[in-house]
Amino acid sequence: MKLRRRDVPAEIPTSSMADVAFLLIIFFLVASFYSVTRGIQFSLPRHDEAALVAEPEAAVLIEIDDAGSLAVDRRPMALDGLRGYLEPRLARNPGKPVILRTSLEAPYRAMTDVFDELRQVGVTNVVIPTTAELAQYGLEGGS
Amino acid sequence: MHVPRPRQSLASVIPTATMADIAFLLIVFFMVTTAYSLDRTPMELPATREQQQTAKGSALIAITADETIRFSEGEADTTTVDGLDGLDAAIRTVTARNRLHPFVIKADRRVKYRLIDAVLERLRLAGAENVTLLSQGEGA
Numbered sequence: 661m662k663l664r665r666r667d668v669p670a671e672i673p674t675s676s677m678a679d680v681a682f683l684l685i686i687f688f689l690v691a692s693f694y695s696v697t698r699g700i701q702f703s704l705p706r707h708d709e710a711a712l713v714a715e716p717e718a719a720v721l722i723e724i725d726d727a728g729s730l731a732v733d734r735r736p737m738a739l740d741g742l743r744g745y746l747e748p749r750l751a752r753n754p755g756k757p758v759i760l761r762t763s764l765e766a767p768y769r770a771m772t773d774v775f776d777e778l779r780q781v782g783v784t785n786v787v788i789p790t791t792a793e794l795a796q797y798g799l800e801g802g803s
Numbered sequence: 804m805h806v807p808r809p810r811q812s813l814a815s816v817i818p819t820a821t822m823a824d825i826a827f828l829l830i831v832f833f834m835v836t837t838a839y840s841l842d843r844t845p846m847e848l849p850a851t852r853e854q855q856q857t858a859k860g861s862a863l864i865a866i867t868a869d870e871t872i873r874f875s876e877g878e879a880d881t882t883t884v885d886g887l888d889g890l891d892a893a894i895r896t897v898t899a900r901n902r903l904h905p906f907v908i909k910a911d912r913r914v915k916y917r918l919i920d921a922v923l924e925r926l927r928l929a930g931a932e933n934v935t936l937l938s939q940g941e942g943a
Contacts, residue, residue, distance in 0.1 A: 674820045681826030688833030698854040699937040704927045762916045769912035772849035779853040790924040
């Protein structure tokens with residue numbers, strides 16, 4: 661008796677592999693969308709005494725009070741006014757240090773708003789002294 | 804005159820092999836670019852227009868609105884530390900190995916600056932230099 665030969669197609673079934681692959685794509689898409697990994701970078705000064713004790717006309721001092729209001733070089737100013745105040749000074753000296761001093765009772769958001777605005781204006785030399793650092797240089801009461 | 808044609812049988816198959824290739828390329832792309840959050844504590848981050856990508860493997864300091872501090876060296880998920888002293892010890896463990904190790908501060912925008920100031924001071928004293936303040940894009 662002769663056995664009939666069955667033709668088996670030489671094919672690897674790949675349709676389910678594509679299904680799995682697309683599920684993995686969706687997973688990574690969603691994971692990358694929800695992970696917050698961006699922010700404002702800055703360098704903590706190690707021994708930046710020069711900027712802290714700079715002459716008043718050499719550095720711009722920005723103070724944020726408890727309510728989040730600004731005083732730039734001792735004059736009250738709105739956040740929108742920073743650009744107009746800083747741009748001419750930066751044009752003369754692009755590396756002009758800007759000291760950002762925030763009241764301890766102010767919300768963290770107030771500090772990031774100003775820091776972000778400084779970056780938008782193009783300030784590269786932002787100094788954020790800590791209270792202990794200011795005390796170290798005898799500047800805690802205002803420079 | 805009727806000419807009998809040989810019957811051609813066309814297999815009804817959609818070629819899916821190349822689709823899998825493309826799909827795997829996309830998977831590799833997303834695997835490489837996805838950085839997993841080490842801290843999934845829900846909090847309101849400050850909004851900024853400037854947004855720079857944090858370095859992979861950065862140590863993470865998370866500060867919630869109720870001033871709970873959590874810390875991760877950059878590989879495992881964050882764990883609660885015992886106040887600022889606990890954070891100080893954790894930071895020094897990282898900077899002792901590598902002073903240039905990047906740090907990320909993920910703090911709720913309502914937190915009082917007093918706590919951020921204290922954290923920055925500890926980072927400064929431990930010799931850390933590269934710090935990123937985590938934020939969400941404006942309008943996000």
